[in-house]
Structure formats: C-alpha cells, structure tokens
Amino acid sequence: MAIPTAVTPVAEIFELRWKVLRPGLPEETAVFPEDSAPGTFHIAAYDGSRAVRACVTFFPEPLPGSGGRTPAHRFRGMASDPSVRGRGxxxxxxxxxxxxxxxxxxxxxxxxxRTGARGFYEREGFTVVGEEFEIEGVGPHVVLTRALGDGAD
Known part of the structure; x- marks a missing residue:
C-alpha cells in the first residue's frame, strides 16, 4: 500500500522536524530562513491515522558550483519518525x-x-560531491545531488 504524502504548511511538519533533527535544542533551531520564502514547499508523509511520520522542505537554490546553469531545488529538514524507520x-x-x-x-x-544518511541517499540515486564538512551543533555532512530526468525516476 502506498504511503500518503502531501504538500503541507510548515506548521504541520515542524514538530517532527524539531524532535528528530534538533533533539534537546530550542525550537527556534529548527526554523529555517527558507520556510516562508517564495517557491518553498513542505512535504509530509502520513500513517493510517494521518499522523505525520516523515517530512522534508524544498526550495529553489542553484547547485553549488553550477553557476546556476541547471534549475535546482535544495531540500533540508528531512526527518522520519524513529518508530517508522525502514518502512518507506x-x-x-x-x-x-x-x-x-x-x-x-x-x-x-x-x-x-548527514553522513549517517549517505547510504539512504545513494540508494535513492544521489551522488556525493566534494568532501565531508561539519555543521556546528549538528554533525558531519556531505553535499548530495541528483539530476532529474524525464519523470521516469
């Protein structure tokens, strides 16, 4: 059975984002400057009771080092409720x-x-670009990219 998803207001995904990605930190650390920027959208995935179990935020931003040649969207704040990890x-x-x-x-x-999620992204067709780097207070990260084809991917 397919997992229901929808574009949703940031308020609907915020609690999950904060609890999973910024545990023990103040709520404001999970507020992103892009949350209300033009072109930003938020996606939620729901369980059978319509509880948000995963989320992500996308916004227009050029690929690093591309000079803006390819229209791109960056995403951040991707989180899955630990109780449903590995279930899609x-x-x-x-x-x-x-x-x-x-x-x-x-x-x-x-x-x-996050470097701990690198395998997940690579299984989803992403490629690491550049070296690992540290985001203070959050941990080691890498830049991951994925070209979008004709819609078959």
Whole structure:
C-alpha cells in the first residue's frame, strides 16, 4: 500500500522536524530562513491515522558550483519518525518532494545530507560531491545531488 504524502504548511511538519533533527535544542533551531520564502514547499508523509511520520522542505537554490546553469531545488529538514524507520516513509516523502520540484521546473535536487544518511541517499540515486564538512551543533555532512530526468525516476 502506498504511503500518503502531501504538500503541507510548515506548521504541520515542524514538530517532527524539531524532535528528530534538533533533539534537546530550542525550537527556534529548527526554523529555517527558507520556510516562508517564495517557491518553498513542505512535504509530509502520513500513517493510517494521518499522523505525520516523515517530512522534508524544498526550495529553489542553484547547485553549488553550477553557476546556476541547471534549475535546482535544495531540500533540508528531512526527518522520519524513529518508530517508522525502514518502512518507506522517508522514501515516500523524498519521492513526493522530487516529483513536486520537477513539476516546478527543477532539473536537479540537492542537499547537505548527514553522513549517517549517505547510504539512504545513494540508494535513492544521489551522488556525493566534494568532501565531508561539519555543521556546528549538528554533525558531519556531505553535499548530495541528483539530476532529474524525464519523470521516469
């Protein structure tokens, strides 16, 4: 059975984002400057009771080092409730976000992914670009990119 997803207001995904990505830190650390910027959208994945179990935020931003040649969307704040990890919620929310970004003209998507999630992103067709780097208070990350094809991916 397919996991339901939807474009949703940031308020609907915020609690999950904060609890999973910024545990023990003040709520404001989970507020992103892009949350209300033009072109930003938020995706939620739901369980059978309509509880948000995964989320992600996408926004237009050129690929690093591309000179803006390829229209791209960056995503951040991707989180899955620990109680449903490994059950497809992360994959569902990412796929829905990629489809929405493509419909808005993106030719690529990218993120600063936690190194612990690198394998997940690589299984989803992403490639690491450059070296690992540290985001203070959050941990080691890498830049991951994925070109978007004709809609078959």
């Amino acid at each position: 919620f992360g994959r569902a929310v990412l796929a829905a976000g990629i489809a929405e970004a493509r419909s808005r003209g993106a030719g690529a998507v990218w993120c600063h992914g």
